[in-house]
Amino acid sequence: MNAQEKGDGYTADLLRDGEAWLQYAARSTVLQEDPSSLTDLHDRALADPKIQALIRDIADFHGVLVTSHKNAGLPIHKLLFLLDLGFGVEVPEINAAVEAILAHKDENGVYQSKINIPRHFGGSGEDTFGWALCDAPLLLLALVRAGVDYEASIRQGVAYLLGFFAGDGFPCVVSKELGRFRGPGKKSDNCPYASLIMLRLLSEIPEYRDSETAKGLADGLLSLWERSLEVHPYMFYMGTDFRKLKAPALWYDIVSVADVLSRFDFVRQDPGFREMTAVIRGKMREDGLFVPESVYQKFKGWDFGQKKQPSLYLTFLCRRILERSRQ
Structure with a gap:
């Protein structure tokens, strides 16, 4: 059997030799097995020292300043990784992280990160709670994945962010707390990363999954792929x-x-x-x-x-x- 034939179908037995956390991810998120049948595997996966280290890192969710959204050490990235593996608010530290997100929401329903934008980049130079379109969708996504009530806690923020949609993507937008800050690109360009994570968020919300906004975002990303040699908005290359x-x-x-x-x-x-x-x-x-x-x-x-x-x-x-x- 050649590589193409081996790779044409996803099979759970590929993960037969995987660590407990990976077996749990496959069985809980892909095969969608009954959680009651996975209790022992869940506990073994949760006990893995690497998983425990991530859980400790998200316990003080706003304890790490957002200075670079590419930083894999940010609690939001670690929280989403854990949620994607199938862990949820049954884990006390994940529940605490969700509560910490819910505690900081602006009047538009958008959740905030703890950020420090230097004065020479247009910020205040002080630690403050605010949001950018390269982090706010991730906070909303985490709440969706954690099973937080959509109508009560998520819908308003999603609708507000969607108001910035610009045809085939989202521009670099920040909350008023972050002053004049924006990423390194033309103001008229859309931000590929903000567009990507907004599309990821919409993929989790049934009413938007087949929306014109989702289609426009997908078209925008595919257009960047087609023009990857000459178009690099906000220094995002393909x-x-x-x-x-x-x-x-x-x-x-x-x-x-x-x-x-x-x-x-x-x-x-x-x-x-x-x-x-x-x-x-x-x-x-x-x-x-x-x-x-x-x-x-x-x-x-x-x-x-x-x-x-x-x-x-x-x-x-x-x-x-x-x-x-x-x-």
């Missing part, structure tokens, strides 16, 4: 580094973008998306596994935190994308 396989899917790279796009039925036959998945498929080894090509140092010690051996978690992400692309 070049060599973008095409390196990397996990978790938390920033702007081929795994992150393809993962979000693959969640939408209307994207899966798009030629650009098919090209993107072909790039991923082409990196599959003969045994159907994937090796990380780039890593986050904050995840050193995880199977995806090295570039020498196959990573079952990266394989989990890539095979899931490829399986969705077949539907």
Whole structure:
């Protein structure tokens, strides 16, 4: 059997040798097994020292200033990783993180991060709670994934952020607390990362999943792929580094973008998306596994935190994308 045949379908037995947290992710989020049948696996996964370290890191959710949204050590990225593995508010520290998010909401229903924007970048130079379109959607996404009441706590903020939609993406927008700050790009450009995480948020909300906004965002990202050699808004490139396989899917790279796009039925036959998945498929080894090509140092010690051996978690992400692309 060749690599393509091995990679055409997602199978749970690929993860048979995976650590408990990865087995739990596959069985709870992909196979959607009854939680009552996974109690022992849940507890073994939760006891993993690496999982415990992440849980400790999110306990003081606003204890880390947001100075770079690419920072894999930010509590919001770690919280979303844990939620994506299938853990939820049954874990006290995750519940505390959710409550910490809920405690800081502006009059528009948008949740805030603790940020310090220096004066020379247009901010106050002081620690303050505010939001940017490159973090606010992630906070809303975490609340959705954690099962927080949508009508009471999420709908208003989503509707407010959607008001900034500009045809095929979202511009660099910040709350009034952050002053004149904006990212390094033309003011008239849309921000690819803000657009990506807004699309990821919409993928979790049934009423927006097939909306014109979702379609416009997908088209915008696919257009950037098609014009990757000449268009780089806000210094977001889709070049060599973008095409390196990397996990978790938390920033702007081929795994992150393809993962979000693959969640939408209307994207899966798009030629650009098919090209993107072909790039991923082409990196599959003969045994159907994937090796990380780039890593986050904050995840050193995880199977995806090295570039020498196959990573079952990266394989989990890539095979899931490829399986969705077949539907």
